[in-house]
Amino acid sequence: MDTEAVRSFVRAAELGQLQHAADELGVTQQAVSKRIATLERRLGVRLFTRTARGVELTLDGQAFLPHARTIIAGVDRALTAIRPGSRALRIDVLGLRSAQAVVLHEYWRSHPETDLDVVTLRVNDPRAAVAAVQAGEIDASFRSVTDPAALPRDVRMIHAFDSPLELLVGPRHPLASARTLTPDRLRRHRIWVPGIAPGSEWAEFYDQLATEFDLRVDAAGPNFGDEVLLDILADSADVATLVGSRDRYIWPTTHDLRRIPVVNPTLAYPLSLLLPRANPHPGLRAVINHLAALTPLPEPVWRPSWAAPPHRNDDTKGQPQ
Numbered sequence: 001m002d003t004e005a006v007r008s009f010v011r012a013a014e015l016g017q018l019q020h021a022a023d024e025l026g027v028t029q030q031a032v033s034k035r036i037a038t039l040e041r042r043l044g045v046r047l048f049t050r051t052a053r054g055v056e057l058t059l060d061g062q063a064f065l066p067h068a069r070t071i072i073a074g075v076d077r078a079l080t081a082i083r084p085g086s087r088a089l090r091i092d093v094l095g096l097r098s099a100q101a102v103v104l105h106e107y108w109r110s111h112p113e114t115d116l117d118v119v120t121l122r123v124n125d126p127r128a129a130v131a132a133v134q135a136g137e138i139d140a141s142f143r144s145v146t147d148p149a150a151l152p153r154d155v156r157m158i159h160a161f162d163s164p165l166e167l168l169v170g171p172r173h174p175l176a177s178a179r180t181l182t183p184d185r186l187r188r189h190r191i192w193v194p195g196i197a198p199g200s201e202w203a204e205f206y207d208q209l210a211t212e213f214d215l216r217v218d219a220a221g222p223n224f225g226d227e228v229l230l231d232i233l234a235d236s237a238d239v240a241t242l243v244g245s246r247d248r249y250i251w252p253t254t255h256d257l258r259r260i261p262v263v264n265p266t267l268a269y270p271l272s273l274l275l276p277r278a279n280p281h282p283g284l285r286a287v288i289n290h291l292a293a294l295t296p297l298p299e300p301v302w303r304p305s306w307a308a309p310p311h312r313n314d315d316t317k318g319q320p321q
Helices: 003-015 018-025 029-043 059-082 099-110 126-134 201-213 226-235 284-292
Strands: 048-051 054-057 089-092 116-119 155-169 190-192 216-218 239-244 258-261 266-276
Touching: 003 018, 003 029, 003 054, 003 059, 018 029, 018 054, 054 059, 089 284, 099 116, 099 155, 099 284, 126 155, 126 266, 155 284, 201 216, 201 266, 226 239, 266 284
Parallel strands: 089 116, 190 216, 190 239
Antiparallel strands: 048 054, 155 239, 155 258, 155 266
């Protein structure tokens, strides 16, 4: 069914004249008349009778009008949902308990008028996130492309914020009583990060981290989820993992897990934001300004080689650099 014909019918019914409907829709009266005639043939009924004052609905037209209004309202909602600038700002995060989601929630709490749609693409390959940005499926993604040469010209990657790492251990672990830890003290301890996806940004992060500080990062086994990992940590005297300081984890009080900051240097996971170079969603400017205002990490800080440079004042303008 031609939705523009349905729209023409609705406006003619509401205004009572084809010319008024045509003026509002920005077309000729003849175009409106043809659209309605086509719709009548499609439905097999007459929708209007002509009068000296314009048009009036037939009984069939009266029966069809509320349904036609529903059709047009649905079409308008669908268009609004996908039109940049009029639909919600759609940002991809790695998970709803991730640091990115936490920071976005903080932003939204201070800007509750923002129409924000937080989504999770559930892909490990950053190229999939880049493709989603290019296609306009999302307005931005908290992902990093570790090889700048692989980034297409129409997509930008800017620094979002740094996520400092903490060691997460159970009460029986030898490091459980420490208040802070240096990277040197993590050597020879098993740091279990199950299910690291080959080719992902975090795979490259942990490769560089292990090489730089001579750490034992174990990616063995599938990732059965946070709950299983937390259960294992609670019962283990030798297994630890690394988590972001803003990442949200919830465990039973009986687990008695400990989150211990790593300092001197702080181990920073650099979070980047992918966005279009041209015509970014207008709502992105305020979000990026919020990210830029986050408190920087105390020096010294270690970051991997592919970390994006800090914000510049023009990061929200969407112009090629």
